[in-house]
Amino acid sequence: MTATLEAPAEVVNRSAARPTPQDVVPLKHWWRWIFSAIAVFLLAQLVWTFFSNPQWRWHVFAEYFFNDAVLRGLWLTLWLTAVSAVIGFLLGGLLALARLSGSPLLNSFAWGFIWFFRSVPLVVQLVIWYNLGYLFPTLGIGWPFTYDFWVVEFDTVRLLSSSVAAILGLSLHQAAYSAEIIRGGLLSVDQGQIEAAKALGIPRSRRFFRITLPQAARAILPNAFNEVIGLLKGTSVVFIVALPELFYTVQVIYNRNQQVVPLLLVAAVWYTIFTTVLSVAQYYIERRFARGTARELPPTPLQKLRRSIRRVVGRGSGAARDRSEASGAEAPASASPHTVAALNSSVQ
Numbered sequence: 001m002t003a004t005l006e007a008p009a010e011v012v013n014r015s016a017a018r019p020t021p022q023d024v025v026p027l028k029h030w031w032r033w034i035f036s037a038i039a040v041f042l043l044a045q046l047v048w049t050f051f052s053n054p055q056w057r058w059h060v061f062a063e064y065f066f067n068d069a070v071l072r073g074l075w076l077t078l079w080l081t082a083v084s085a086v087i088g089f090l091l092g093g094l095l096a097l098a099r100l101s102g103s104p105l106l107n108s109f110a111w112g113f114i115w116f117f118r119s120v121p122l123v124v125q126l127v128i129w130y131n132l133g134y135l136f137p138t139l140g141i142g143w144p145f146t147y148d149f150w151v152v153e154f155d156t157v158r159l160l161s162s163s164v165a166a167i168l169g170l171s172l173h174q175a176a177y178s179a180e181i182i183r184g185g186l187l188s189v190d191q192g193q194i195e196a197a198k199a200l201g202i203p204r205s206r207r208f209f210r211i212t213l214p215q216a217a218r219a220i221l222p223n224a225f226n227e228v229i230g231l232l233k234g235t236s237v238v239f240i241v242a243l244p245e246l247f248y249t250v251q252v253i254y255n256r257n258q259q260v261v262p263l264l265l266v267a268a269v270w271y272t273i274f275t276t277v278l279s280v281a282q283y284y285i286e287r288r289f290a291r292g293t294a295r296e297l298p299p300t301p302l303q304k305l306r307r308s309i310r311r312v313v314g315r316g317s318g319a320a321r322d323r324s325e326a327s328g329a330e331a332p333a334s335a336s337p338h339t340v341a342a343l344n345s346s347v348q
Contacts, residue, residue, distance in 0.1 A: 060262035064253065065269070073249030074270055080245065081232045084170035088231075089224065091171065092178025099183050110179065117176035123237050126169040130241045133157040166238040170231065177227055185220035186212060217289050225282040229275050246270060 050056060064070055098110035117125070133156040140149025160168070189212050197207045239248035246267055254263040287297060299307065 055261060056265070057259065057262045060259045061265050064259075064263060064266050067253075069244075069249050069253065070246070070266060070270075073244055073246040076244060077232070077235050077246040078274070080166060080170060080235045080238065080243075081228070083167055084174055084235075085228050085231055087167070087171035088174025089178045089182075091175035093182050095175060095179035096182035096186065099179065100186060114176045114179055117172050122169060122173050122234065123240055125173055126165060126238060126240055129160060129165040129168045130162065132160055132165075162238075162241045162243050165241050166235075166243055170235065170238070174227065174231055178224070181223045181227065182216075182220055184223075185216035185218075188219040189215045214289065218286070221282065221286050221289060225278060225285075229278050232274060232278070233271055 095110045095113060098106040099114075101107060136156050138147075138149060138153050139156050139159060140153035141151040142149035142153075193211060193215075194207060197211050202211075235245055236247035238245055239251065242248075244252070250263045250267045254260045284300075287300070290297060
């Protein structure tokens with residue numbers, strides 16, 4: 001039995017007859033390029049004014065950025081934000097549970113609380129708490145429906161100092177908004193999972209903390225961080241009760257030296273720094289609670305940067321490898337006649 005191999009030219013012709021893949025040309029969005037160019041131009045114009053306009057007075061900005069009074073005001077701002085956020089979200093969580101309860105009394109009380117503290121502006125609430133001594137000179141515990149505080153009695157003016165009035169106003173105002181955020185997150189959980197947990201006999205506390213709350217956190221966190229960031233900037237209104245937080249301190253300084261713009265820039269930069277810190281924390285906390293919702297989580301900015309660097313390095317090494325191969329001897333495109341004859345003789 002004799003077998004011969006076909007000429008390699010036919011194999012080459014057959015492979016050449018295959019359709020070659022076409023290059024995919026992405027769709028060009030000219031309006032994106034136009035708006036991007038406008039945005040870049042406006043940003044460049046703003047940056048140019050930072051260096052060309054002497055009215056920014058960067059030397060004054062640098063002098064007061066780490067000023068002792070400014071740092072004390074910054075610390076008070078952060079302290080008010082932290083305390084008010086904790087109290088506000090704890091009270092908001094209780095109000096959200098009351099709104100979801102089957103008790104008409106608790107539901108009505110929670111709804112009335114939320115309605116009132118969302119209706120009254122924050123500045124008005126701060127002034128009312130600060131001047132509560134005009135309405136109630138003393139507060140205490142005694143006989144109900146009387147002013148006979150025989151158990152314990154406090155002087156309202158001493159009890160409600162500026163700090164206490166600010167914390168009360170900020171916390172109660174925040175609790176009204178936090179309650180609706182938490183309630184919305186709890187309602188976003190699929191009721192089928194709760195019913196399945198009930199059918200399995202899982203206790204109510206475990207159902208809430210192990211099933212409902214972790215899933216609701218994905219919907220609660222973005223709005224919650226948004227409220228905390230708003231609270232950080234909202235502490236600037238406590239200047240109405242003469243608390244020396246960041247904005248009030250900056251006001252006092254520029255009223256003395258008339259350096260308004262540089263000192264306002266000091267406050268703006270400090271607010272921006274801590275808002276950025278909260279935004280980064282929000283990103284990573286949301287990423288942690290997003291585990292299990294997707295097969296693979298999207299890469300973080302640092303991971304994207306590492307991949308870009310590896311891609312650039314890989315392209316450079318690939319180009320160097322191609323140049324080295326091109327400089328060497330090329331491999332034969334088809335088998336030589338001697339090779340074909342040797343294969344035919346081995347098959348025979």
